[in-house]
Amino acid sequence: MIAGGQAWRHLRHDRAAWTCLVFLGLVLLASLSAPLLPLPSPVAIALQEEPEAPVAPWRETFRHGFRPDDRDLSWIDARLDELRQDLFGDLQTAPWLGTDAKGRDLLSRVVWGSRTSILAAIAATFASLVLGVTWGAVAGLAGGRVDNWMMRAVDALQSLPFIFLVIFLIGIVGEYRAELAERFGIDREVVFYLVIGAVSWLTMARLVRGQVLALRKSAFVEAARVAGASGPRILLVHVLPNVMGVVVVCLTLTIPSVMLFEAFLSFLGLGIEPPKVSWGILAADGTEAINPIRIAWWLVAAPAAAMGSVLFALNVVGDGLRDALDPRHPGNR
Amino acid sequence: MIGFLARRLVGFAVTLGVVVTASFFLMRAVRGGPFDAERRLDPAIERNLRSRYHLDWPAWKQFLQYVGPLNLDERGAVALGGDGSRAFGGVLAGDFGPSLRYRDQTVGDLLSQSLPISLALGTFALLWAVLLGLAAGVLSAVRRGTRLDFAVRLLATAFVALPNFVVASVLVILLAFLVPLLPVAGWGSWRHLVLPALALGAPVAAHVARLARTGMLETLSQDFVRAARAKGLPERLVILRHALPGALLPVASYLGPAAAGVLTGSLVIERIFAIPGAGSHFVNSALNRDYTLAMGVTIVYCALVYALNSLVDVAYRLLDPRIETEAA
Numbered sequence A: 001m002i003a004g005g006q007a008w009r010h011l012r013h014d015r016a017a018w019t020c021l022v023f024l025g026l027v028l029l030a031s032l033s034a035p036l037l038p039l040p041s042p043v044a045i046a047l048q049e050e051p052e053a054p055v056a057p058w059r060e061t062f063r064h065g066f067r068p069d070d071r072d073l074s075w076i077d078a079r080l081d082e083l084r085q086d087l088f089g090d091l092q093t094a095p096w097l098g099t100d101a102k103g104r105d106l107l108s109r110v111v112w113g114s115r116t117s118i119l120a121a122i123a124a125t126f127a128s129l130v131l132g133v134t135w136g137a138v139a140g141l142a143g144g145r146v147d148n149w150m151m152r153a154v155d156a157l158q159s160l161p162f163i164f165l166v167i168f169l170i171g172i173v174g175e176y177r178a179e180l181a182e183r184f185g186i187d188r189e190v191v192f193y194l195v196i197g198a199v200s201w202l203t204m205a206r207l208v209r210g211q212v213l214a215l216r217k218s219a220f221v222e223a224a225r226v227a228g229a230s231g232p233r234i235l236l237v238h239v240l241p242n243v244m245g246v247v248v249v250c251l252t253l254t255i256p257s258v259m260l261f262e263a264f265l266s267f268l269g270l271g272i273e274p275p276k277v278s279w280g281i282l283a284a285d286g287t288e289a290i291n292p293i294r295i296a297w298w299l300v301a302a303p304a305a306a307m308g309s310v311l312f313a314l315n316v317v318g319d320g321l322r323d324a325l326d327p328r329h330p331g332n333r
Numbered sequence B: 001m002i003g004f005l006a007r008r009l010v011g012f013a014v015t016l017g018v019v020v021t022a023s024f025f026l027m028r029a030v031r032g033g034p035f036d037a038e039r040r041l042d043p044a045i046e047r048n049l050r051s052r053y054h055l056d057w058p059a060w061k062q063f064l065q066y067v068g069p070l071n072l073d074e075r076g077a078v079a080l081g082g083d084g085s086r087a088f089g090g091v092l093a094g095d096f097g098p099s100l101r102y103r104d105q106t107v108g109d110l111l112s113q114s115l116p117i118s119l120a121l122g123t124f125a126l127l128w129a130v131l132l133g134l135a136a137g138v139l140s141a142v143r144r145g146t147r148l149d150f151a152v153r154l155l156a157t158a159f160v161a162l163p164n165f166v167v168a169s170v171l172v173i174l175l176a177f178l179v180p181l182l183p184v185a186g187w188g189s190w191r192h193l194v195l196p197a198l199a200l201g202a203p204v205a206a207h208v209a210r211l212a213r214t215g216m217l218e219t220l221s222q223d224f225v226r227a228a229r230a231k232g233l234p235e236r237l238v239i240l241r242h243a244l245p246g247a248l249l250p251v252a253s254y255l256g257p258a259a260a261g262v263l264t265g266s267l268v269i270e271r272i273f274a275i276p277g278a279g280s281h282f283v284n285s286a287l288n289r290d291y292t293l294a295m296g297v298t299i300v301y302c303a304l305v306y307a308l309n310s311l312v313d314v315a316y317r318l319l320d321p322r323i324e325t326e327a328a
Helices: A004-013 A015-032 A075-088 A106-142 A144-158 A162-175 A177-183 A188-199 A202-216 A219-226 A231-267 A279-289 A297-325 B002-029 B043-052 B059-067 B107-142 B147-161 B164-178 B190-220 B223-230 B235-272 B278-288 B291-319
Strands: A062-064 A091-093
Touching: A004 A015, A004 A297, A015 A106, A015 A297, A106 A144, A106 A188, A106 A202, A106 A231, A106 A279, A106 A297, A144 A202, A144 B002, A162 A188, A162 A231, A162 B002, A162 B235, A162 B278, A162 B291, A188 A231, A202 A231, A219 A231, A231 A279, A231 A297, A231 B164, A231 B235, A279 A297, A279 B164, A297 B147, A297 B164, B002 B059, B002 B291, B107 B147, B107 B190, B107 B235, B107 B278, B107 B291, B147 B190, B164 B190, B164 B235, B190 B235, B223 B235, B235 B278, B235 B291, B278 B291
Parallel strands: none
Antiparallel strands: A062 A091
């Protein structure tokens, strides 16, 4: 394990990884500030204005006559929306990426849809960090029979093709949605993110456990134990900081797979539900719009490009991080 | 080795048992149920239907009936008060019960029609993906640093990132509409197989190519390869005979997850291409609340993935004797 600062320097010198990191930062920024951008509403159906929807991309640059978003925006989003009115007035982008079959602006839908992917990524990151790291670290530190049972549970869960169970469970949860909303105040979307979190921590637990197992025998942990440090203190102060490299690399692998999983479920109609937007829903819309009479290729190309570029960038950053944190890598000696 | 397999089998059986039990009682507890139509059924008909599907039994008895292996209704074993015409039933006897949506078919019937289709598609996809991925990965490692290497790496990273349903849509637009070579959807001839298999295998091929490239590079830098070169073996022989087995190891260990990925990917691909396989049955059953069908497909696919994973693990340990079977 090499120091974080050194790894960061290596990453700076990896031009591909650095470019991708900057790109991901821009995507995150655009996604978070979506209400601030002069984009038309992603959900308002506008068939009167676009009589021949879907409209092909790039026919004009800007148009006037912004229609307010009639969705319930969160407090922050509403403030951003007010700021947009001050900045751009009634100016809005013309359909730069075209519109879909219902006349909704595709660029706006892609930008707003990225929020779903990011939420899924956050859910998975949170579960991996809290559940996965704790589970793995406790198993590794405890050792013996406890370790054996904890890892056997992970093995058993991993041996199942989770997607089937998840789809099955989401189908059943759909039956209880009214009760869930009434009694616990959660809707299917929350259940969906919970499920995503629940399936994404297993690899993390396994990797962290392996790393902790190696660290447990190291001299400085022994020294801390001899000095009388308590179990939690050893875990938090001595072990976890040294596991961070593995954790970061594992996260860069988990996040793309979770984004794919989200898109996959939404595509099948089991994840996010319209009128909410996600890249999976956009891809499903695009697939539905394929017909031999008029090929609306942009409906397929836009979500494909969005998903492809973000996941590609995540993979490149992950590879770069792995190299930067690998002490055996030529540049790190 | 046998101890290792036995322990995994026990773990798998326990997990699946917990899953089946939990989902069985969960789906029994769901309000409404499969016979909720817009039109209220005649009470007599509904009573008949409920007794036909044993919904009038207490939950524990329904569960025992579902799991098996003994049939508990009037045709069950004589010792249980039946007439003995059908003593066994339930999941343990290979009977997943009647489908709740397709009224006159059992889950077993539906599976026996649809599973071969899914398996054919999956096998074909896996086959081309592994062969092409392996060839591309090895070639790119041998020609390290050339333009070919760069192209393979770029394509592999791109296809790892693209979901297979996006690949499928693009393929349909390109090869079915712009250049009308292949049918858009459906099932029947080998021409119907090409596009779905390509889309289904693309991510797997990309993963295999990356793994094969890394494995090959690692092996090529080893001393025994240098020794083989030093004793004057032709390069082709060095690569094929000495280095390739090393590159195969990481690919072999990926085959289990790859098979699982192809199976799950087929859920979407079968839907896009309107293929009447088990995957599309499963998605429809989850959406239609056909619980017995959904559970049947889940159990069969879990068992399939488990069997494939175990097979791959055994093969892996045979390929590389250094792996400790006990450690896993």
